[in-house]
Amino acid sequence: MVRRSIVAGIGSYLPERIVTNAELAARIDTSDEWIQERSGIQQRHIVADGEMTSDLATCAAQRALAAAGMEPDDIGIIVVATSTPDETFPATATVVQSKLGCANGSMGFDVQAVCSGFVFALATADNFIKVGQVDTALVIGAETFSKILDWEDRSTCVLFGDGAGAVVLKAGEGDGSSADRGVLSTHLHSDGRLHDLLYVDGGPSSTGQVGHLRMEGREVFKHAVTKMSEVTIEALEATGLHADDIDWFVPHQANRRIIDGTARKLGITGERVVVTIGQHANTSAASIPLALSVAVEDKRIQEGNLVLLEAMGGGLTWGSGIVRW
């Protein structure tokens, strides 16, 4: 028998305010047509004044805990994937811990892998469960990218949105085969030589300022399709699974053309791909749990389904995960 991290509940939160492409076109030199054609984005949610990453994360976490039938103090570890923490320190996870009312002294920390953050956080929590250090985990992807965008830079500001998604994991047992429920594999990579393609031009030890997101979009695009296809194939090979076995492909939502290109390379047909980029835009570490949440809510993802996750982000970082729901 082996220990498995089984998904016990999921929840998400999107800020109330929706900003359409038309609204952006009224402010900067862009158009609804360009944004939709190049990225598939129709709208994005943007936080209200004073609404912080920890608020989004806490709301998503409360919904995930309710879905799992658990209380905050049932959780052994909180991992928040974010590149837009409330403060430089402490970790947003500890703020969430406090907002949830956790009093059990369990650990909470952040993981910083930008758009790949949720996959990295999932892998971290899964490993804590697998070695037996904790029995339950709250894995959250939460971002307020609207706070780090250069709203004058049309090549980046139209692409991102705010939001959060959370998953509760619970230790269970399996026979070690791909028929088990739970996280079956995670594969993580990074290559720091590609820093200049996607980064924020500030931080505590460099400029002392928060900075703004900078991206070589065309170059990032090229790496995205290649690296995300490679890391998903790595996951399938490691688990002895085939693309045909996958019930739902839930990729990071950065660009409709990247999603379609990766799915095509894997031979996963359109009906099995969960796409939320149109409504959410790119919410970085929140995009996968948000997409999972939508597909669970509309009953596409059912218990026992095989779900393939993948993402790539600044660093560059990239990773994949296979989860039997």
Ligand code: UT7
């Ligand atoms: O989540 C992390 C990973 N991030 C990504 O995966 C993003 C990857 N990159 C992309 O999604 C795409 O490269 C973009 C959507 C960012 C851009 O699409 P593209 O097809 O690669 O366009 P481009 O950068 O090659 O720009 C084409 C043209 C340029 O004009 P010229 O030089 O051809 O005259 C840009 O100036 O589009 C222009 N442009 C715009 N036009 C209207 C750039 N941004 C805009 C805009 N509205 N918002």
